Amino acid sequence: MASKPILLGLKDKKVKQTVAESANGPASSQLKETSNSALPRPKRKYTAPTPERAAQLQEAREEKRRKVAEAKSRQWIIVGLDFGVTFTGIAYIATNVGSRDVQVIRRWSGGGRQTDLLDKSPSRYAYASENKNLTEDAWGYQVQPGMKSYSWFKLLLDGDTNAAEYDDPLLRQSAGQGMTDLPPGKSAKDLAADYLEQIYKHTHSYLGEVIGKDKLSMVDEPEAAAVDAIKSTLEGFPKHNLFEAGQGIIIVDLGGGTVDLVSYKILKLEPLQLEELCVGIGAKAGSTCVDRALHKLMRDRYGKAFSSLPAMKIGPGSKFMEDFETIKRDFDDNDPTQTFQVHLKMRDLRKQDQNVVQYDFEEDEIMLTCADMRNLFQVAVEMTLQLILQQVNLIKKKKAGTIKTLIVCGGLGSSPYIKTKLDEFCEERFAGKMQVVRPVRAWASICRGAALSGLEASPILSRRSRYHYGFVIHKTFDDDEHDEEDAFDDPVYGKRAKNQMKWFVKKDEKLRPGAKKEHSCTYTIPPNVHSYTGHERFYLCMEESAPPRFGSDVQPGGEIIINVTSTVLNKERKRLKDEGFDVKKKPIPLDVTLSFKIGGEKGILEVAATSGKTKLGDAQMNYEANSECKGAWSEDIKAEA
Structure with a gap:
């Protein structure tokens, strides 16, 4: 007979939880609500260390101070x-x-x-x-x-x-x-x-x-771009006053595969301090968008003569695409009569075919006009302008401030044509009240900003959560709130509703660096278990309003791994045994606090698990592309769905 799973419950602030003390209870315990704690925590007595132990502690403190001083003096x-x-x-x-x-x-x-x-x-x-x-x-x-x-x-x-x-x-x-x-x-x-x-x-x-031992940290690309763009512009043009405290800016990162926008308010210039105004947006519509448009034009214009060619002839890295990359990077649309030649031999193309246009059979070259180039850029330009307008309107709706500057960076952001279209857009749409700034080395802004971000503390004083973060739980069934298809019977708590969501961070929530969200939980561990590894799933939602129920708009985010070591369990068993608790027959209740740190120094979602003041063996975030929901969290218990 298979053993029942260890149960985890989220602590309810209104009622305290304890293990049912019935002698006829199951081997793996259930959680029971009660108004009084059955397992009081005794006050810990202070015991002075022995002289030998005191000397060891003093030596350890001195060694720590020495290492800190050495680290400060070392060049990185x-x-x-x-x-x-x-x-x-x-x-x-x-x-x-x-x-x-x-x-x-x-x-x-x-x-x-x-x-x-x-x-x-x-x-x-x-x-x-x-x-x-x-x-x-x-x-x-x-x-x-x-x-x-x-x-x-x-x-x-x-x-x-x-x-x-x-x-x-x-x-x-x-x-x-x-x-x-x-x-x-x-x-x-x-x-x-x-x-x-x-x-x-x-x-x-x-x-x-x-280079010595590596320490890896992450920084958002728009944040890195903001750091480089503002610092390099202030240093290169100190008398132009392009930026000032209180000013709103939008970073437009036009990269190879994506366009990403993030808006900030400049709180202070020296040292640089920024506050994110609203959730950033983006799309897969960067420089490769222009390349895909070129391929579509070639298929429409030359049919199978083009599409039948192997990838090494027309795909990324081919001579054909390298030649076009140079044209794309330099295109400025200043001379509407200019034409551009791209070498490509298409053996199946027939000179006698009257439908073949803009191809030089003598030189094996495709000829592109300025009108062709404008059309190839069209989707990338239109999507970028739509994203900018959406971000500006969102900031206005939230009354978060006024945008005065667009900072453009990235590979496609280095394009003279893109810069011209953005200048025209700002002049027409915002009556010239929004300026476009492009760093001198816009193509390298991200890596330059990433290096600068490691040189000093992050200038971002607050960020906006990109997603809702939460867990799948089950609750007491409510006829007015829950669907009958989610109903199931729990042997202890009766009718429950599964597939319910508990969100611990909301989208667009303002998050300070190192901000923590905590959840108190209780593991009930059978007496014959000497160590335990918990696997708790977490989920993400990109919608503006988080749904109360698990569905297609809730995406798997990853798994929290928590190791409860034998040392922790033995310590808890000893404490309970000293209080007269039958640790051989009854499950062990272990209080656990999960602390979520979002946007910390490492730039990732971090989690720590503790029991009282004791740090549990290991706690880390594992991100998964397609995880499954194997269980359900509850506000009072956790059981397999």
Whole structure:
């Protein structure tokens, strides 16, 4: 006969909980509500340490002070990494210099001398097992046209998430056209890990042996862009007064695969202090959106003569796409009569075909007009403008402030054409009351800002939660509130309603750095269990209003792993035994506090689990792309659904 699961209950503030003391109770305990605590916690007595123990404690304190002093005097190198859909950038800065001295790695292996002058390397990877001319895997500029390679794989890392409102409609069509392929037997996560390992090795090789033990922290890309843009602009143009305290700004990060917007209020310029005004928005509509539009134009214009060509001829990393990348980056629309040539031989194209236009058979070149280029940029431009307008309207609706500046960065943000369209938009829509600022090295803003963010404390004094965070629970059934399909009978508490949500953080909630949310729980552990590992699921919701019930708009977020060690249980059993509790027959009630820290120093959601003042063995967040709900939390008990 299978044993029943250990039950976990969220403590109710109105009633105290205890283990049912019935001798005929089940082997794995149920929680019972009562007005009095059956297990009072005794006051702990202070015992002075022995002379030997006191000496050990003093030595430990002195050793800790020595290590702290040594760490403060040591010089560190802060490395900022911007892993993008199309390109990756790396910046670094030493802790003993000022923000003006942030450097960008501009020397890359492969591709010849021209790679010594580029701020970024292509996010591209080729496996030796798939390319006969390779003895080892190639990455970045090492990947040459004609190789079997993989690009845009960052777009696939969140393949299980729902499409955003302004995502490029051509994105999903690009799958199967060689633009978002994956190697056999590998996931997007595996491919990204292989690529980032090479980036890590290159960084170590470039900076030499000065890099010691790594400490990893995360920073949002728009936050990194804000840090670099404001600091570099203030230092480069100190007399122009482009920024001032109280001013509202929107960061527009036009990257390779996405467009991301975040709005801030400048609280202080020195030191820089920012407050996020509302939840940021974005869409998969960056530079690759223009590339997808090019492919659609080629298919519409040349049919199978183009679409039948292999990915190594027309996909990311091909000579065809590299030539177009140069044209795309420099396009400014200043001369409407200008044409652009892209070399591509299409053997199935017939010169006698009267439908073939804008193709030079003598030079094997496709000719693109300025009108063509404007059309290729159209979706990316329109989506960006819609996102800006949506963010401005949201800020107005919340009466959060007035936006005076757009800071544009990222690869596509470096485009002269994009800058012109944004200038025109701000002039027409906001009567010139909103200015567009682009950092001198907008393409490298993210990695530069990431490095600067590691140099000093984060300038963000408060953020807005991107999601609702919560758990699936079950409650006492209410005919007016719950659906009959969610009803089930509990042997102790009667009719219950499963699939209910308990949200502990709301979307757009203002969060201070290191802000904590706590939940008190109780584990009831059978007497024959000597250690226990708990797995608690948590969920996310992107909707504006969080639903009270679990459904399709609630997405799995991950799993909290909590290890209750034998040391903790033995200590609790001894305490209960001293109070006359029969620890051999009755389950052990263990109070646990889960502390959630959002937006802390590491930039991720952290969790800690404690029992009283005792830290439980391990507690960490495991993020999962497609986890299942194996149980249900309750406000008074936890049981398998």
